[in-house]
Amino acid sequence: MKSMSREQRLALSATKPVPPYAIDPALTFYCPQENVTAFDEPRIRAFMAHLRSDYQPPAPVIAAEKAVLLLLPCTKTKPYLLSKEHLHINRYLLDGLGFVPIGTPDYPPAIAEALPEGFPLSALHNGLLQHGSLVVHRMVVSEPMGIVPFEYIYHWRGELSLVSRYDDPGLFEHRGASVCTWRKDNTATPLGNGKYRWGVNERAAYVEAHNRYSQHMAAVLKRLKPYYHTILGYVAPKMTHRSFLTSAAEKAAGGLPRARKTGQGSGQLIGVNDLVPGLVHVVPDAAEQAEALAALGKRLPYLSPAGRSGYFSTGGGIATALVLPEILAILKKHLQTIERR
Numbered sequence: 001m002k003s004m005s006r007e008q009r010l011a012l013s014a015t016k017p018v019p020p021y022a023i024d025p026a027l028t029f030y031c032p033q034e035n036v037t038a039f040d041e042p043r044i045r046a047f048m049a050h051l052r053s054d055y056q057p058p059a060p061v062i063a064a065e066k067a068v069l070l071l072l073p074c075t076k077t078k079p080y081l082l083s084k085e086h087l088h089i090n091r092y093l094l095d096g097l098g099f100v101p102i103g104t105p106d107y108p109p110a111i112a113e114a115l116p117e118g119f120p121l122s123a124l125h126n127g128l129l130q131h132g133s134l135v136v137h138r139m140v141v142s143e144p145m146g147i148v149p150f151e152y153i154y155h156w157r158g159e160l161s162l163v164s165r166y167d168d169p170g171l172f173e174h175r176g177a178s179v180c181t182w183r184k185d186n187t188a189t190p191l192g193n194g195k196y197r198w199g200v201n202e203r204a205a206y207v208e209a210h211n212r213y214s215q216h217m218a219a220v221l222k223r224l225k226p227y228y229h230t231i232l233g234y235v236a237p238k239m240t241h242r243s244f245l246t247s248a249a250e251k252a253a254g255g256l257p258r259a260r261k262t263g264q265g266s267g268q269l270i271g272v273n274d275l276v277p278g279l280v281h282v283v284p285d286a287a288e289q290a291e292a293l294a295a296l297g298k299r300l301p302y303l304s305p306a307g308r309s310g311y312f313s314t315g316g317g318i319a320t321a322l323v324l325p326e327i328l329a330i331l332k333k334h335l336q337t338i339e340r341r
Contacts, residue, residue, distance in 0.1 A: 003181040003194065006030070013167035017078040018114050020160060027166035029144055031180035031188075032198070032205035035170045038144035039212060043162050048146050051220045057137060057227050058151065060102055060128055064135040068338055069224065071233045071280065073241040073322070074142040078164040079107070079153050081124050082114055085319035089234070090123040092328045097335065099136060103127035107154050126150040134339040141233070141241045143168050143209070146216045171206060171240050173198050200263035207260050207267030214244050218275040225279060230338050233282040234331055236320035237289055238313070245280045247273035253286040284321075284330045292326035299326070 004012075009030050013023045027044070029035050038044055061067045075083035081090065093099045105125040115124060127150070129136040140148040140163075148163045155161050170178050176195035179188040179202065187199025198206070221231055235241040243256050250273060251258045259266045272280055284292060297308055315323040322328075 003179075003190070003196075004177075006180070006182050016076050016167055017165060018082050018111060020108050020110055021078055021164040023167060024162065024165040027144075027162060029166075029168040029170045031170045031178055031183070031186075032202050032209055033183055033185055034180055035144060035168065035209035036205050036212075038168070038209075041144070044144055047156070047162065048216055051147055051149075052216065052223070055149065055220075055224075057149075057224065058103075058128060060130075060135055061137050061227055065133040066229045066338065066341075067135045067137060067227060068335065069221075069228045069231045070136050070138045071141050071147075071231065071235065071245070072138060073235050073239065073320070074140050074145075074148070074168075075319075076167070076169070078166070079111065079161075080140055080148075080164075081107075081126065081153065082111065083319070085315075085323060087116065087119050087123050088315075088318065088323040089328070089331075090125075091119055092331075093129055093136070094120060094122050096328070097131060097332055099129035099131045101125040101127055102130050102135070105154075106151075108160075111154070126153045131335075132339060134335065136335070137228070141217070141235060141244060143171055143213055143240070146213055147220045171209060173202075173206070178202075200261075203260045204262035204264070204267065207262060207269060210240070210243065211268075211270045214270050214272055215275065217244060218272040218279065221272060221279055222276050229341075230334075231280045232331075232334060233280045234322060235282065236322050237284070239320065242282060243269060244271060245273060245282050246271045247277065250282060250285070254289070255286075281334070283334055284327055288330050289321075292321070292324065292330060295326045296324065 010025055013028050017023055029038050075085055077083035080086050101122050105127055107124050111124060138150040142148050145163050152161055152163060172178050179196045180186055185201045187201040188196040189199060190196055233245045237254060248258050259268050293312055296312055303311060312321050315321050
């Protein structure tokens with residue numbers, strides 16, 4: 001299978017946003033090298049600078065008796081809240097745990113019309129959630145945006161938000177196509193069927209982009225931490241979002257790489273919890289993942305060990321493990337424990 005050109009990749013990206021949102025070609029990043037250049041894109045640079053220096057949480061967070069910052073992963077579907085992953089997580093928070101939205105969402109009418117059957121309209125709410133004395137503020141871990149507050153998902157500075165008009169599959173090597181064959185610095189090796197293995201330039205750029213994202217997230221979250229009782233990172237096992245947040249010890253426990261070989265040797269992958277130890281409580285941790293996998297085996301005893309592992313990693317074909325009842329129950333445990341303290 002012939003490699004795709006950038007124009008062909010753009011055509012695929014154009015299918016991901018839900019109208020009225022449309023892909024912005026300047027906000028597409030298909031390989032690690034392009035992720036490095038993303039830091040110089042003017043709108044991304046301005047968005048990141050705002051989060052690092054000027055952003056303040058919504059007033060109810062500041063006034064809350066107890067607030068949690070819940071970090072969720074970005075998704076290929078834009079806006080995020082229409083993705084399968086966010087729909088299932090948000091429905092669980094609302095219908096399963098009884099959280100109530102605060103304030104008025106600002107989604108365009110067409111987004112409500114695109115809501116799949118079976119999900120409450122409140123699943124599209126991008127404001128705060130409250131249960132008793134506990135207020136939950138949601139943000140998204142994103143490449144290339146870094147950290148995206150939910151209140152910026154639909155609009156940013158009076159316009160349809162740039163965070164719903166980008167596409168960035170460029171740091172996900174396991175997908176096999178996160179390469180830019182049109183670039184002069186491409187060193188990826190073709191494996192056939194449109195798949196590639198990263199070369200030294202891709203790995204070096206991955207380390208650079210990974211660590212710059214982690215540094216940005218650490219700066220933002222450290223500044224915001226005084227407003228929150230806990231920062232919970234609800235991110236899938238084995239994924240880059242988890243790597244951004246976790247320390248070297250957490251990576252080792254969870255089976256994540258701690259370094260990548262580059263042309264200059266081995267590049268260490270630095271996470272938020274390396275830079276500010278203990279800043280983010282990342283769940284499910286390695287022990288919780290093992291417990292959830294065992295519970296899944298009891299719920300679906302007909303699955304072989306390999307089948308169970310595959311089912312676990314894809315959330316039963318829905319998205320990731322984050323949508324499984326066994327993993328959602330872990331999120332419930334953490335939120336309820338925080339509320340009781």
